[in-house]
Amino acid sequence: MSLAVKAVGIRKSFGSHEVLKGLDLEVAYGEVLCILGPSGSGKSTFLRCINHLETPNSGYVWVDGAIMGYELNRGALQELPIKRLRAQQSHLGIVFQHFNLFAHRTVLGNVIEGPMVVRGLRRAEAEARAMDLLEQVGMAGKALSYPSQLSGGQKQRVAIARSLAMEPRVMLFDEPTSALDPELVGEVLEVMRNLARGGTTMIVVTHEIGFAREVADRVVVMIDGEIRETGAPGQVLSNPDDPRVRTFLSRVLA
Numbered sequence: 621m622s623l624a625v626k627a628v629g630i631r632k633s634f635g636s637h638e639v640l641k642g643l644d645l646e647v648a649y650g651e652v653l654c655i656l657g658p659s660g661s662g663k664s665t666f667l668r669c670i671n672h673l674e675t676p677n678s679g680y681v682w683v684d685g686a687i688m689g690y691e692l693n694r695g696a697l698q699e700l701p702i703k704r705l706r707a708q709q710s711h712l713g714i715v716f717q718h719f720n721l722f723a724h725r726t727v728l729g730n731v732i733e734g735p736m737v738v739r740g741l742r743r744a745e746a747e748a749r750a751m752d753l754l755e756q757v758g759m760a761g762k763a764l765s766y767p768s769q770l771s772g773g774q775k776q777r778v779a780i781a782r783s784l785a786m787e788p789r790v791m792l793f794d795e796p797t798s799a800l801d802p803e804l805v806g807e808v809l810e811v812m813r814n815l816a817r818g819g820t821t822m823i824v825v826t827h828e829i830g831f832a833r834e835v836a837d838r839v840v841v842m843i844d845g846e847i848r849e850t851g852a853p854g855q856v857l858s859n860p861d862d863p864r865v866r867t868f869l870s871r872v873l874a
């Protein structure tokens with residue numbers, strides 16, 4: 621099995637608060653993994669450690685076979701200079717709860733920015749590809765609108781297209797629907813469902829149990845900075861072994 625992501629022994633503390641207590645995770649290419657867990661269990665921090673937005677205190681992450689944040693130099697690991705870390709991070713798309721679109725750019729301008737600035741694509745090529753992606757997320761008709769003219773669900777769909785424009789090996793989603801009005805959640809989940817069907821490798825931190833049940837290949841439940849349960853959604857969501865996972869799920873499914 622070829623691995624898109626492998627994390628080994630990830631620990632992270634903020635001051636004296638140990639938020640991640642030695643996490644291991646493997647994600648295969650094409651796999652959709654959902655991370656569930658109570659608020660404060662460290663899900664977002666783990667996701668941010670995977671793409672080195674947060675540097676773990678110990679442990680390593682490999683993405684596409686390359687170790688994140690480091691290079692081997694004469695047999696020793698050395699921290700990557702920031703420019704090369706940024707290039708490495710561009711292999712991971714990340715979609716946040718808040719959309720972080722550039723307010724002064726159109727939808728199309730938002731999607732072509734990364735490919736032109738970071739990947740050096742010519743405008744015509746970047747625009748053609750951006751329009752395909754906007755079509756894919758149902759936003760081609762709004763290409764010339766500004767973010768302020770869009771609903772939350774539309775903004776999030778543009779944010780997804782913008783991430784995809786960098787042709788990442790893996791897409792990370794950090795509670796992408798939590799900031800949306802309930803009636804807008806479905807359209808974003810539908811885009812994510814289509815990506816999953818198309819074979820995109822995805823790690824999704826979510827409170828949407830229904831999405832995890834339907835779309836995930838595997839579900840991980842984190843409690844207090846540890847992975848307490850991992851397995852197929854049917855097994856984890858209906859019949860978890862760990863008593864604390866059972867309590868958590870009985871609350872969210874109530």
Ligand SMILES: Nc1ncnc2c1ncn2[C@@H]1O[C@H](COP(=O)(O)OP(=O)(O)OP(=O)(O)O)[C@@H](O)[C@H]1O
Pocket residue numbers: 634639657658659660661662663664665666
């Ligand atoms: N930059 C930071 N500085 C200090 N503490 C932090 C920082 N980031 C996260 N934490 C703390 O780490 C813990 C885990 O936070 P995290 O956001 O990873 O949890 P979560 O499971 O994603 O929660 P939620 O579902 O509410 O988003 C929390 O106690 C949080 O306050």
